[in-house]
Amino acid sequence: MSRKLVLLNEAQVERVKDIARACSLDVETSTIEDLHSADPLIECVNCSSPNERFFMRWPQAVCHVSHHVLVINSFGKETENIVAQEPTLPNLRFACCSYCHCGSDGFRGSLRSHLITVHKDVVNVDQLPTLNGDGDYRNLLNPRLFNRKDWYWNPCFALDKLGLVWRYTPSPSEPSAVEATSRLL
Ligand SMILES: [Zn+2]
Numbered sequence: 001m002s003r004k005l006v007l008l009n010e011a012q013v014e015r016v017k018d019i020a021r022a023c024s025l026d027v028e029t030s031t032i033e034d035l036h037s038a039d040p041l042i043e044c045v046n047c048s049s050p051n052e053r054f055f056m057r058w059p060q061a062v063c064h065v066s067h068h069v070l071v072i073n074s075f076g077k078e079t080e081n082i083v084a085q086e087p088t089l090p091n092l093r094f095a096c097c098s099y100c101h102c103g104s105d106g107f108r109g110s111l112r113s114h115l116i117t118v119h120k121d122v123v124n125v126d127q128l129p130t131l132n133g134d135g136d137y138r139n140l141l142n143p144r145l146f147n148r149k150d151w152y153w154n155p156c157f158a159l160d161k162l163g164l165v166w167r168y169t170p171s172p173s174e175p176s177a178v179e180a181t182s183r184l185l
C-alpha cells in the first residue's frame, strides 16, 4: 500500500497519542490504519450536557478544540445506543477500495456492487451489507458496515471529513452512568 501522509500540529499529535493509548495501541509502532481499525467512540465532555451528549470518532477528535476533555471508549451498555445515532450518509465517498485503490468515483457510490463486480474472487459476498427492509439503502453508504479489509479511508481527504460529529440524546428510561453510580452510593 502507498505511504500516507497526515499533517498534524503538536497538540494534535499529543491527542492522537492519547487516543491510541486509550485503544491499547503502542504509540511508537501503531499506524493510522490501526487507529482506523480500532475506531474508538469518543465523547467531548465540554460539548456535552446530560440531555444532549456530543460524540465523534478519532479523526474528528484530533481536529476538535485542543483543550476540551475527551472520554474514549468507556460507555458500557450505552455504546450500542450511541452508535445507533451516528450519522453515516456522506462517508462512503471518502473511502477507497483495498484491492484496486479506486476512490468512490471508481465505484460510483456503491462499494457493494463494485466489490461484487470486480473483486468477487477475493471478497466474501455473503458478508457484504445489504439493503435494510423497505429498500432503505443507508446500510450501503456506511463503510463501517463493510469488512475492514475491503476498504480504507481515502488519505486525500482531511481527517475531519472522515465522518460527522453527532449529538446523542439519552432515552429518559436509561439513567446516565453518573446517575446510576450515585444511586448505588
Ligand atoms: Zn468539545
Ligand SMILES: [Zn+2]
Pocket (backbone or CB within 6 Å): 097, 098, 099, 100, 101, 102, 114, 118, 119
Ligand atoms: Zn476495487
